[in-house]
Amino acid sequence: MSSTPGLSTTKQFRNLLLSDQLEFICEAHNGLSAKIVQEAGFKGIWASGLSISAQFGVRDNNEASWTQVLETLEFMSDATTIPILLDGDTGYGNFNNMQRLVRKLEQRKIAAVCIEDKLFPKTNSFIKGDAQPMADMHEFCGKIKAGKDAQSDPNFSIIARVESFICGWGLAEALRRAEAYRQAGADGILIHSALAVPDEILAFKQEWGNRCPVVIVPTKYYATPTDVFRQHNFSIVIWANHLLRSSVTAMQKTARTLKEQEHLLSIEDKVAPVSEIFRLQNAAELQEAEDRYLPRGAEDTCAIVLAASRGSELGELTEHQPKTMVKIQGTPILTHIADAYNAVGIKDIVVVRGYKKETVNLPNLTYVDNDEYAETGELASLLKALQSRKGRAQHTIVSYGDVLFNKYIPQSLCQESDDCVIFIDSNWREQSRYSRLGGFAECSIPNSRRAFNAKVYLKQLGNKIPESNTHGVWMGFLKVSPAAATLITTIITELLAQPGNRKATIPQLLQELLKRQQPIRVLYTVGHWLDINNLEDVVQAGEF
Incomplete structure (x- = not known):
């Protein structure tokens, strides 16, 4: 200058x-x-x-x-x-x-x-x-x-x-x-x-x-x-x-060449690269300013979708494809999930495949295969996905391949700065049939006006919590920071080293985090999601 x-x-x-x-x-x-x-x-x-x-x-x-x-x-x-x-x-x-x-x-x-x-x-x-x-x-x-x-x-x-x-x-x-x-x-x-x-x-x-x-x-x-x-x-x-x-x-020379040759091969190396235009526009300054002034968004967030299981409860619908590819209003469940993430700017989506993996082939997704899906559980699939992201300092949202949700869910998760964040549906009596094993939650504050402006944390998760202490049902969403992703990778590796944990679930991971006194932030909601567990859910999903 x-x-x-x-x-x-x-x-x-x-x-x-x-x-x-x-x-x-x-x-x-x-x-x-x-x-x-x-x-x-x-x-x-x-x-x-x-x-x-x-x-x-x-x-x-x-x-x-x-x-x-x-x-x-x-x-x-x-x-x-x-x-x-x-x-x-x-x-x-x-x-x-x-x-x-x-x-x-x-x-x-x-x-x-x-x-x-x-x-x-x-x-x-x-x-x-x-x-x-x-x-x-x-x-x-x-x-x-x-x-x-x-x-x-x-x-x-x-x-x-x-x-x-x-x-x-x-x-x-x-x-x-x-x-x-x-x-x-x-x-x-x-x-x-x-x-x-x-x-x-x-x-x-x-x-x-x-x-x-x-x-x-x-x-x-x-x-x-x-x-x-x-x-x-x-x-x-x-x-x-x-x-x-x-x-x-x-410009005259370039325009004539493009008109005559109808391709870019002869000019691409003779013009400024797009990166040089971005540099002259000072695009890097805007990125730095966004990092400084905007709340954390989806730009540095990836999603992991666990979709390795068959979903045998749907019978013939999953005979030749996993549950995540069952169509809702003519579109696979996985497409609905990817669209919800894309709607808030999350483009980096990793899908863990297993059963009939060749049928899970939607574009613009990254695939990781768990070929031992029949003998392993959710944590084995999650570990493979996390290991595939090694070296990438990103925030990560983990969800299931058979849970539909509104974009409000990932949008809210992206805006939170805590290392571990989950969503709890406080209308747990109506949603209890959708709870996965051990998915009931007791929190530091029940969903109320007092909780509206307070930070709420998970106290315990399981299927033996007294009804009087149950504040909601876990919805299948977990957001972790880069540091927390490193921690849970270590925990999952330790858990899976024990033969009895081959089919360990994410609720077990959350319980282990609580044992290690890792705070787990809770966001409350009522609705905005649908866990597809049977044919009735497939029909209901058409109106979701």
């Missing part, structure tokens, strides 16, 4: 204007090109009127309104830290418009504006320049004075662009006007010429001397060695429209 830390952009530009060496600024026409100019090492940006109007697809005749130009400038200013000199055409009107323009430029941290002594609406200097009328000199001086009176930052600069050579009025008129503009308060003079040689501007500079800084735009006399400009003590050289023109050439 070429900006000077601690210096305002107006002060940076004033330093360029008064520098004892030749300085260079480069054209930009939007936020992206402005950032490219700064990254190239330039100390300033020329916000070209030609280029800004061209990127809108309109002529350089004030067809783009000054407020549209301001909006573009705001993006350019936000994207950079180096000074921007606006090509302000004729000031977009009279002295009153000029004053409002200066105030609005200062609000957007634009360092300077250049205005030209022609009539509004302007015409580009290189289109029949010698036929264009010039502004009244005294009226233009008033516009300069009005702009200087309007500025609040003493370092804001106004550059007066003299068009005498362009309009065919000659050296004497150029000098007369430049001196009048200097006395009116202009901070610098931009002397313009449409000749292919620098004769006019060199003649002007020789007569002008060093009364105030002189800025030039060598678009037409581009073959002139830069040392000539140094020798004549010019202040700033503007490369005025070359980023726009080079981008047009590149």
Whole structure:
């Protein structure tokens, strides 16, 4: 970056204007090109009127309104830290418009504006320049004075662009006007010429001397060695429209190639990668800000769906496919589950297969196989899934392949920061037929108004809790942090090392966590889920 830390952009530009060496600024026409100019090492940006109007697809005749130009400038200013000199055409009107323009430029941290002594609406200097009328000199001086009176930052600069050579009025008129503009308060003079040689501007500079800084735009006399400009003590050289023109050439070539060849092979390696666009857009900054300011969402969360068992209670429906592939309203249960996770932004979904695993083949899911599904239980499947995620520091939601749920469930789990979080349905009497073995829960606080703003934790889980102490039924959802995932991987490994635990369940894992005094946060709900255990549930699921 070429900006000077601690210096305002107006002060940076004033330093360029008064520098004892030749300085260079480069054209930009939007936020992206402005950032490219700064990254190239330039100390300033020329916000070209030609280029800004061209990127809108309109002529350089004030067809783009000054407020549209301001909006573009705001993006350019936000994207950079180096000074921007606006090509302000004729000031977009009279002295009153000029004053409002200066105030609005200062609000957007634009360092300077250049205005030209022609009539509004302007015409580009290189289109029949010698036929264009010039502004009244005294009226233009008033516009300069009005702009200087309007500025609040003493370092804001106004550059007066003299068009005498362009309009065919000659050296004497150029000098007369430049001196009048200097006395009116202009901070610098931009002397313009449409000749292919620098004769006019060199003649002007020789007569002008060093009364105030002189800025030039060598678009037409581009073959002139830069040392000539140094020798004549010019202040700033503007490369005025070359980023726009080079981008047009590149876009035309790419468009023709795509039309002719109808594939990307010949151009993909010749254009900037999408990652470079993201870098210029500063996408990484947004990610850091999201991590800092937003509640934890689904971006760093994966889901594990345990779907290895057959589900023999559904009879013929699972003769050739596992329960998770049974269709509800024409769509497999697993698809409904994946859609609910996707709806909250969880795209990383791991499915543990077992029975008839070849039939579990939905797209965009990651599969882990438990070929010993008949002899093992839920924890064996969960261990395989966790081991497949080794090295990925993600939050994980574990659920079953035969439990339907609304997106409210994973959404709520993602927003909690505790290491272990479960969902409990407090309407446990109605839902008790869906409880898995040992799924009844006693919690620190029953579901009530008092629990609404309190943190509730699991006290015990099992099938022997007295009815008076039962606060709900576990719904089959467990969210764990990366640290907790490491812990439960260790616990599952220890449990499965004991022959009697081959078919251990997640409720047993939760009980083991409680024994080790690992807090398990409880979220209460009523409904929002359906455990499909029999044919009646399949019918009911059609209305879920």
